[in-house]
Amino acid sequence: MPTLGQNQYGKAETRIVKVTREGTTHHLEDLKVSVALSGDMDEVHYSGSNATVLTTDATKNTVFAFAKEYGIGSPERFGTLLARHFTESQPTLTRARIRMESYAWERIATPGEGEHSFLRDGRGVRTAQITHDREEGWEALSGLTALTVLNSTDSEFHGFLKDRYTTLPETRDRVLATDVTALWRHRWSGPQDATPDWNASHAAARGHLLDAFARTYSYSLQQTLFAMGSRVIDHRPEIDEIRLSLPNKHHFLADLTPFGMENETADGAVYFAADRPYGLIEATVLREGATARIPVDATNL
Numbered sequence: 456m457p458t459l460g461q462n463q464y465g466k467a468e469t470r471i472v473k474v475t476r477e478g479t480t481h482h483l484e485d486l487k488v489s490v491a492l493s494g495d496m497d498e499v500h501y502s503g504s505n506a507t508v509l510t511t512d513a514t515k516n517t518v519f520a521f522a523k524e525y526g527i528g529s530p531e532r533f534g535t536l537l538a539r540h541f542t543e544s545q546p547t548l549t550r551a552r553i554r555m556e557s558y559a560w561e562r563i564a565t566p567g568e569g570e571h572s573f574l575r576d577g578r579g580v581r582t583a584q585i586t587h588d589r590e591e592g593w594e595a596l597s598g599l600t601a602l603t604v605l606n607s608t609d610s611e612f613h614g615f616l617k618d619r620y621t622t623l624p625e626t627r628d629r630v631l632a633t634d635v636t637a638l639w640r641h642r643w644s645g646p647q648d649a650t651p652d653w654n655a656s657h658a659a660a661r662g663h664l665l666d667a668f669a670r671t672y673s674y675s676l677q678q679t680l681f682a683m684g685s686r687v688i689d690h691r692p693e694i695d696e697i698r699l700s701l702p703n704k705h706h707f708l709a710d711l712t713p714f715g716m717e718n719e720t721a722d723g724a725v726y727f728a729a730d731r732p733y734g735l736i737e738a739t740v741l742r743e744g745a746t747a748r749i750p751v752d753a754t755n756l
């Protein structure tokens with residue numbers, strides 16, 4: 456007889472927007488929330504008894520009700536409230552994982568007319584994942600995805616292995632571009648700890664990632680990745696581990712020889728921005744002595 460392995464369930468991708476009014480100035484919070492619950496669910500799968508199941512519909516309702524009653528503030532704070540609620544209110548639920556994306560909006564300036572118009576900020580998506588397991592405790596991961604960056608020089612790539620299938624020319628000057636996905640783990644053992652300033656921590660980590668990308672003279676995307684991760688670990692004592700997933704968004708010099716034109720890396724060079732396939736460079740950067748806990752594929756969701 457087969458036995459049940461790891462299982463979880465919940466409502467995925469609940470989209471929630473909260474508008475907070477401060478006179479004529481409005482504030483927006485825009486989240487996607489996915490709840491995954493685990494616990495005493497054997498009979499649900501084996502015999503169809505739903506006696507231990509809190510409905511996914513109720514988990515979705517809880518997301519909206521908690522946003523109204525307690526506010527959002529940050530994805531990490533909101534995820535902590537939700538995870539604690541599920542694991543503490545239902546004896547059959549022993550683990551809750553709340554995964555969130557948060558979308559930033561900037562204001563469209565309308566001087567003298569009230570502040571209620573917004574433009575969705577396309578510069579990356581903030582992510583967070585809060586997990587509470589009654590035995591294993593708490594885990595807080597923060598991150599970002601779809602943060603597209605490009606260096607138009609200060610990138611070389613040469614000295615690599617050459618086999619009979621290697622055709623890539625060596626380059627001393629290329630475009631280096633990527634869509635950053637990063638996920639980092641906080642040193643935080645749960646809501647009984649002092650509450651970190653999640654928003655300030657996130658903004659600082661994001662700033663360090665961008666700064667390291669821009670300032671690193673790169674001999675490979677791998678080297679740039681390590682510089683980005685190291686910079687976060689070195690500057691943010693609250694972060695012990697960071698995993699980065701960096702697609703190499705290749706920019707190839709367009710072949711203009713059929714038109715009698717030279718197109719070398721120089722002023723005015725024209726590139727073909729390839730879509731796929733793309734190199735995919737991924738690694739974890741750890742504080743000395745820390746244990747890697749972010750799953751290898753956690754950044755590929």
Ligand SMILES: O=c1[nH]c(=O)c2[nH]c(=O)[nH]c2[nH]1
Pocket residue numbers: 612623674675676677703734
């Ligand atoms: O930065 C790079 N790393 C690689 O491993 C690689 N491989 C490749 O074809 N181009 C690149 N670029």
